[in-house]
Amino acid sequence: MxxxxxxxxxxxxxxxxxxxxxxxxxxxxxxxxxxxxxxxxxxxxxxxxxxxxxxxxxxxxxxxxxxxxxxxxxxxxxxxxxxxxxxxxxxxxxxxxxxxxxxxxxxxxxxxxxxxxxxxxxxxxxxxxxxxxxxxxxxxxxxxxxxxxxxxxxxxxxxxxxxxxxxxxxxxxxxxxxxxxxxxxxxxxxxxxxxxxxxxxxxxxxxxxxxxxxxxxxxxxxxxxxxxxxxxxxxxxxxxxxxxxxxxxxxxxxxxxxxxxxxxxxxxxxxxxxxxxxxxxxxxLQTQMPESIRSKKERYITKYNIPAQVADVLSSDKYYSDLFEESHTETNAKEVANIITTDLMGLVDTREKREASKFTATHLKELADSIQSGKVSRNSSKNALHEILKTGKDLTTVISELDLGNVSDESELSGIVSQVIKEESQAVEQAKSNPQTINFLVGKVMQKTKGKADPILTLELLKKQIGI
Ligand SMILES: [Zn+2]
Incomplete structure (x- = not known):
């Protein structure tokens, strides 16, 4: 032994x-x-x-x-x-x-x-x-x-x-x-x-x-x-x-x-x-002690319904848990956790990268809120994140400079939606009998807009135009 x-x-x-x-x-x-x-x-x-x-x-x-x-x-x-x-x-x-x-x-x-x-x-x-x-x-x-x-x-x-x-x-x-x-x-x-x-x-x-x-x-x-x-x-x-x-x-x-x-x-x-x-x-000293990693992890799971594995990663690294604490709200907590553990982690995995990064909790909150409101797609948010890490610019500036914003103008999107409905008549019929299949049509709109259509508005317009 x-x-x-x-x-x-x-x-x-x-x-x-x-x-x-x-x-x-x-x-x-x-x-x-x-x-x-x-x-x-x-x-x-x-x-x-x-x-x-x-x-x-x-x-x-x-x-x-x-x-x-x-x-x-x-x-x-x-x-x-x-x-x-x-x-x-x-x-x-x-x-x-x-x-x-x-x-x-x-x-x-x-x-x-x-x-x-x-x-x-x-x-x-x-x-x-x-x-x-x-x-x-x-x-x-x-x-x-x-x-x-x-x-x-x-x-x-x-x-x-x-x-x-x-x-x-x-x-x-x-x-x-x-x-x-x-x-x-x-x-x-x-x-x-x-x-x-x-x-x-x-x-x-x-x-x-x-x-x-x-x-x-x-x-x-x-x-x-x-x-x-x-x-x-x-x-x-x-x-x-x-x-x-x-x-x-x-x-x-x-x-x-x-x-x-x-x-x-x-x-x-x-x-x-x-x-x-x-x-x-x-x-x-006991009362001044910061919350333990174990207690943070339990709180993330029970309060925000964050998966155990994600909560584990988030709570054990102070850099990530501090970012999380400063940027999350009752409504965006899962999205914030998601951005940190799937997108941010690979980009700031060393001390040097963290020190060089211009990313702040304010950026993180903006990013999560914008994904949730449909202002930017999850895909485009990754590009925005790269740019913010380098430049420290705010999200709105980055979105307009790199043209990353979602198409959320109702009349513009409405035109694309009616075009898709015309082209995909079979899928439209299917959606009428089985509303689940409407995701196929959402995908088509996404294709036409290179993934930049506001997903919530797209779904709304599709339902309205098809009449379901
Ligand atoms: Zn001395």
Missing amino acids: TMIGLEIHCQLTNLNSKLFCSCKANYREFEINENICPICMGLPGSLPRLNQEAVKKATIIAMALNCSTPEKIAFFRKNYFYPDSPKNFQTTQLNIYGDTSVGGTGSIMVGDKKIRITRIQLEEDPGRLIYEGSSSKNQITLVDYNRAGTPLVEIVTEPDFETPKEVRDFLNILSDILTNLGVADPSLEGAMRADANISIEGGKKVEIKNIGSFHDLEKATHFEITRQESLHSRDIEIIQETRHWDDKRKITVSSRSKEEELDYRYFLEGDIPWIKMDPEIHKK
């Missing part, structure tokens, strides 16, 4: 400042080593000051993952000497002296399977090492401390995963939950990183570190399981070790270096007092 446990590091990307100082949490917008101060550099005499918002956001994550939340939290020093750590220790949390991390045990459902969460801790991210040089002999390492001290949440799971696919499904769900909470943006480069523990057939546990993306995490677990199975089948002992994920070669590599075998000498961070978590704060 395969057992996989995960440690997921997730940056709290929606905060203004770092975890213990007022440098910016968004380190990405700075030149190298511009976003630093004496506190995050650990200079003598500087004192940390805890970012309250970070504690709240980490607590919200703990609540969303059904974790227990302790009455008091504390911070510890994890001592290690490595160039990415300017202070020579990382300020983090630890549960060995009682539950003092922001989140205790919890769980989330992945399909029918319960994945147990061991704990959730709040800690600071280290700096970033940049490797340069053309050969192994000529290697130099540069360090950028802009990231040092930015808030990170570590989510630790029990070894409940049995396959790389379960890992992937869990990460997708986790990623949707974090985005929905508005605390993190997993699509940002480096915002999610992970370590994995893997053992097979009750053997020794191998830890894989340094996995830089969710995509690679699935690949890394897959590679490691195959490696261990191959050793196992040849009766070669699997040794307990730490391996690194080499994302260029897509393999795990044994890390024999001495600095990996560390004694972290954890001790309580004396510069930050214990923080009492008032039950009132927990209650308040």
